[in-house]
Amino acid sequence: MGRLKRSVAGTVLCAGVVSGCMTLAFPVCAADAASALMQDMGTQKVSVQAKDMGTQKVSIQAKKMNKNNWYKKVLKKKKGSYKVRCWNYQYSYAYKTIRTNVSSYSYYKTVDINKDGTKELLLSTSSTGRGMGSRVLVLTFRKGKVKPLMAFEELRNGLFLRGKKLYAQVGGSTESIITGYKIKKGKAKQFVKLERLRRWPGGSLDEVTTYWKNGGQITETQYNAECMKSIAYKTALSFARID
Numbered sequence: 001m002g003r004l005k006r007s008v009a010g011t012v013l014c015a016g017v018v019s020g021c022m023t024l025a026f027p028v029c030a031a032d033a034a035s036a037l038m039q040d041m042g043t044q045k046v047s048v049q050a051k052d053m054g055t056q057k058v059s060i061q062a063k064k065m066n067k068n069n070w071y072k073k074v075l076k077k078k079k080g081s082y083k084v085r086c087w088n089y090q091y092s093y094a095y096k097t098i099r100t101n102v103s104s105y106s107y108y109k110t111v112d113i114n115k116d117g118t119k120e121l122l123l124s125t126s127s128t129g130r131g132m133g134s135r136v137l138v139l140t141f142r143k144g145k146v147k148p149l150m151a152f153e154e155l156r157n158g159l160f161l162r163g164k165k166l167y168a169q170v171g172g173s174t175e176s177i178i179t180g181y182k183i184k185k186g187k188a189k190q191f192v193k194l195e196r197l198r199r200w201p202g203g204s205l206d207e208v209t210t211y212w213k214n215g216g217q218i219t220e221t222q223y224n225a226e227c228m229k230s231i232a233y234k235t236a237l238s239f240a241r242i243d
Helices: 030-063 070-077 220-229
Strands: 004-008 011-018 021-024 081-088 094-101 107-111 120-124 135-142 145-153 158-162 165-171 175-184 187-199 208-213 216-218
Touching (some): 070 135, 081 135, 145 187, 208 220, 216 220
Parallel strands (some): 081 145
Antiparallel strands (some): 004 011, 011 021, 107 120, 135 145, 158 165, 165 175, 175 187, 187 208, 208 216
């Protein structure tokens, strides 16, 4: 037997057959039906919004800078300005604080200098990182931020790596100066300075060569031994062009 419907003053009455007996269903108000429909639509809307928010959250997390991708983002954006301590022999063999822009560099190298699991980014104005007018900027990543470590200008011999240390050498006919650096907790600290100086005191024609370590005079033998522990037989770093 079929199902019967009768509408009475906006109320739908449904009757049906159950196990051979006719039953009268409870009245269903049109307003209640509409309310139920709106509730379903509201639930669906909230679900879509929640899904969108979840997608957005995942997208934001995917774009967040971390220790594995930070240098890629720096190279891609080519933006940023850093105030950093710079070593340049023309500064009377001292350090000077400069401000430098990432956009001024055309070459780079990535290397985990202190083997702590985070690569450092070395930006250079040339493929060798040395020569007149050259500059190398060393950056690292710590606590969610890009940190400038050091800058080097006009290195005559370049930068070297040995163990967990970074070395810079300025050399010429009258002198050779080697500075060594350790990186810890987002900072670069000079731990050694080796000097070989040729001088002609008082305008004398006789050359005098002296050797120094951290400001104290040492012998030539001691100086050579220190060189063996630093840059001897090491190849200077080279840099690749930024795409």
